[in-house]
Amino acid sequence: MIIIMKPKASDEEIGKVKAVIEGKGLETNLSRGATYYIIGVVGDTSIIDPKKLQVLKGVDRVMKVQEPFKKANRLFQPEDTVINVQGSIVGGGKLGIMAGPCSVESEEQIVEVAKRIKAAGANFLRGGAFKPRTSPYSFQGLELEGLKLLKIAKQETGLPIVTELMSTDYIDTFVDEVDVIQIGARNMQNFDLLKQIGKTNKPILLKRGLSATIEEWLMSAEYIMAGGNSNVILCERGIRTFETITRNTLDLQAIPVIKKLSHLPIIIDPSHAGGEAYLVEPMAKAAIMAGADGLMIEVHNDPENALSDGQQSLTPDQFDGLMTKVKAVAKIEDKEI
Amino acid sequence: MIIIMKPKASDEEIGKVKAVIEGKGLETNLSRGATYYIIGVVGDTSIIDPKKLQVLKGVDRVMKVQEPFKKANRLFQPEDTVINVQGSIVGGGKLGIMAGPCSVESEEQIVEVAKRIKAAGANFLRGGAFKPRTSPYSFQGLELEGLKLLKIAKQETGLPIVTELMSTDYIDTFVDEVDVIQIGARNMQNFDLLKQIGKTNKPILLKRGLSATIEEWLMSAEYIMAGGNSNVILCERGIRTFETITRNTLDLQAIPVIKKLSHLPIIIDPSHAGGEAYLVEPMAKAAIMAGADGLMIEVHNDPENALSDGQQSLTPDQFDGLMTKVKAVAKIEDKEI
């Protein structure tokens, strides 16, 4: 951590900043530049809140040197985290392919889709039971009934279940019934929810918020890990920008950036990013090529009659075609499902 | 609602779209343009989900004509909503001035600040008991103890209390202890929380999400109102943009836009928007001039030692100075506290 003092900072002001830092048991290192006086902090700076230095008189700016995340940081755990869910693996050269409908709608639908995506090569079944919808007047999901149907589809196919948790009220049920708990983009900074799932030992799929920086996203992973649960899979699903011709802008650079900063696996959801089915295949292939550890793809047996997000869903036949290509791409990268 | 068909849409595809719409009891109106075939929908289009039309074969785009919010829409309630909290009023020419520290820290602190801001002219006391923090290692607030201290400050000053609710676990406590429940920017689309506070009759202060459009913000208000609670105050606190020299970009155009689209009152929080104390006064004055129904301002008796957000807090003396100017500005606009 480095503190830049204002050009006219007094010796007294400089002394006070030094005293605060040294009061925490850290060392300081002073240097006077042409116009600015600079104080370096030596030691474990994570114990000082930079905002509390920022506010001292005479301080111009405080610059962080070290990332604020610890448990998610590759600096302190160089080897990749690998998540193994009943034999379906994400990370370490293995791709997690999570497919299924936006919303669970009926037993027939979810079982049929589950069989088709398994046959095509997916190793996780995704499906929404509790749905976050912008409008209170839109279909909100089958809720607990949806969880039951997902479980039936799991019995039929053996695929572990990924589904979204929106409220702390249902944590116990999710721990019992679900294999991977998804935290959606809109809840990425629902800190209360993060803290509570951090106390479970369930694998967590943590989606990036629409306008979350990569650092904030890793800090949300840190919330879960600080609670004791280090089974976190990151999922990029598009960020909000000025461009409106696609629903969101898919940030594939996030893959190599995350790989550099963190040991956590990262998968890509091209269905939500673009919001249209024709964008899914090129972006899914590109994601694998850029180093992703997996994909989350919306597949619906009858997109024209889907209760939500039909326009971005693939049919099972389209998903078959996609998986053939994804496998070819994975081979070049020495990866497999 | 208007459906644009693809240039090569077949008669059968056009027929299917018509059938779906008419099956809902609505009328259609067809016109063939130079390259596109267009279907207009006549009637209460809120009963059709545009995404479900989007996915039909042959459809190029679906354009909304009417806003998706109803209860929050000025079209259906032309007169301003006015919120009266034990005599402190927001809207209808009266300004709600909510001031106080980012975090409640001690009885001495909150009582002293409450007295000072009341003397300066504020009519609500704000203070954080539960704090949303990006890092799990930062101070998370005094929690229930903080609520107790706020109540003591209310007893001493009579100022109604505004404080943030982060989790459905504490709704009953907040309904009992708090006068205005604040929903923070990060929880603007925590739909579960919105639904539950919609069932109370408490005034709600709904902050705009960091990357929420004005329409999404009004849809979140709609969630609360759809539950039966129409006591919603909107609060703009800066949006996330590419500019990083200020913490966020304060969108003051939101004031006249909200006034046009909705009857709900809107206040401005310049402290969080800019993140630095020197930006508060010019933006507070500008907000009133642009038509805001009030302000939310961070005031701390000792910003240098604040447990959070000290760099954006005013001292009580600075707040006195600000209020003198705010009152002068309000006069030109024929408004009063």
Next chain:
Amino acid sequence: MIIIMKPKASDEEIGKVKAVIEGKGLETNLSRGATYYIIGVVGDTSIIDPKKLQVLKGVDRVMKVQEPFKKANRLFQPEDTVINVQGSIVGGGKLGIMAGPCSVESEEQIVEVAKRIKAAGANFLRGGAFKPRTSPYSFQGLELEGLKLLKIAKQETGLPIVTELMSTDYIDTFVDEVDVIQIGARNMQNFDLLKQIGKTNKPILLKRGLSATIEEWLMSAEYIMAGGNSNVILCERGIRTFETITRNTLDLQAIPVIKKLSHLPIIIDPSHAGGEAYLVEPMAKAAIMAGADGLMIEVHNDPENALSDGQQSLTPDQFDGLMTKVKAVAKIEDKEI
């Protein structure tokens, strides 16, 4: 300037960085943190390109301490720059009010508008002769004929002329015919144009680019000033964000930020920012309240038949009303036109 070395940087790598810096005649200051080794640079760091240090082996990051602009920097010129154009003054407590149509269309139109805005209190006439249009098929302005008509309007009213220069081809003509040369948002980083106007002594109105940071904007001012022309007026006209309900997001925080960083005057253009007439008055008043040194307002005698941007133009009567309010607001701020 501060160089953060990678955690595993070798002594040789550290030595090389030191050697490069000291080779420029600057001093270095070393400190070893818990995980990072840090090199501070002491002296006039403007002679080192941080990107050239960034690329050296072992370097993790280079952090700037000092702003890269010099001539535009308030640090080196504490007193406000005041621009006096034939008696019409911008800065130092005087407001420059620039009004007129988006496009000059006819002698009758521009003369009538000029008379009306002068009567209302404007002290500059703005009008577009060369128009930057997104589509090649839109009206591109009357070009040189437009300049002639502006000059006639100046003869009739005495108001100095502000108009946009889009190409170096016309610099000599503009120097002869125009009083303030406007550089539009799309040309804010047309460095060739900036360099050439930097060699003139004309006052320049430099609009902020749609996605320019405040620092980049000041660097574009620096281009002009580095050429010897220090008569620069900055103009904020809205930035591009995710919000599309208004054309752009007006960044009024830019006013106090510019006042802190620079001595140059700053005016606000609410007409282009919002793109709709009803947003002009609240934002114009808010801008003055936030400390702006003036306004640029579109006024058209017949907005319904304007050749461009009619939907954001005020009528002369509306402008009269606006000016009455602007004068009242200016009074509170101890400013006058």
Next chain:
Amino acid sequence: MIIIMKPKASDEEIGKVKAVIEGKGLETNLSRGATYYIIGVVGDTSIIDPKKLQVLKGVDRVMKVQEPFKKANRLFQPEDTVINVQGSIVGGGKLGIMAGPCSVESEEQIVEVAKRIKAAGANFLRGGAFKPRTSPYSFQGLELEGLKLLKIAKQETGLPIVTELMSTDYIDTFVDEVDVIQIGARNMQNFDLLKQIGKTNKPILLKRGLSATIEEWLMSAEYIMAGGNSNVILCERGIRTFETITRNTLDLQAIPVIKKLSHLPIIIDPSHAGGEAYLVEPMAKAAIMAGADGLMIEVHNDPENALSDGQQSLTPDQFDGLMTKVKAVAKIEDKEI
């Protein structure tokens, strides 16, 4: 084009809108919805400026149905445009690989780099002679001397030259000396420059502006094509978003979107997008997988001593490695250089 009238629009106002449209020789089609009255326009709507309808009394909004670009529109030219520059081909299954240094620095440097990239498989030589730099104090390029050195490198290798034109002053020289004229991101809406290069018959590489929408980008291509020059290659190089951990956010979804909307070829520049060398390989491979028609890659013989952008340049050896992988990826997509 569709005009939505305000809920309270009078018959007279509706009549006036109809009259304006019909006065242009177009037909109208009326329908009254639940709250809004809607006017559809039938015929070639490109002859009406929507902004001129927007401003008529009683009009709420004007919605476009058809894209505003014609010559760049795939609707009117279904087959791909293929650009052949002396045997180096971009589009139609052939990849254009443009490589070379950010700045041309010396004959030795540019000739060495050109030989190395040709050996690795590049088919165009890129190198900057005129450099757009944010700071007036940074190296601005060798200018005309740089063009001479590029020509020498071309003589040695046969590779056609791509270099940036920043000013209309040098158009004749560029037409004589250069094979592909690059228009940089900052000049994407320098309409004067676009018009003048539209009158040449040179292939143009048109970079997307930092905050340009895909539609605006295609409109800038339309400027060039409207002048008679249809040899346009589009180049995505990252857009500006809130995320600052990478220099810009690379929008790879732009590839399938452009392929749908336009027949023009599109290449990707991962070097400028990310701003760091480690991001180049994953993004280059991803771009090809997503359907790009080529790449622009910065290669420098000695990045540590580059005069600009060294931190994002590959060494010739790294470029060799990249090309091996790019060729393997291209094969899966049935493409070749």
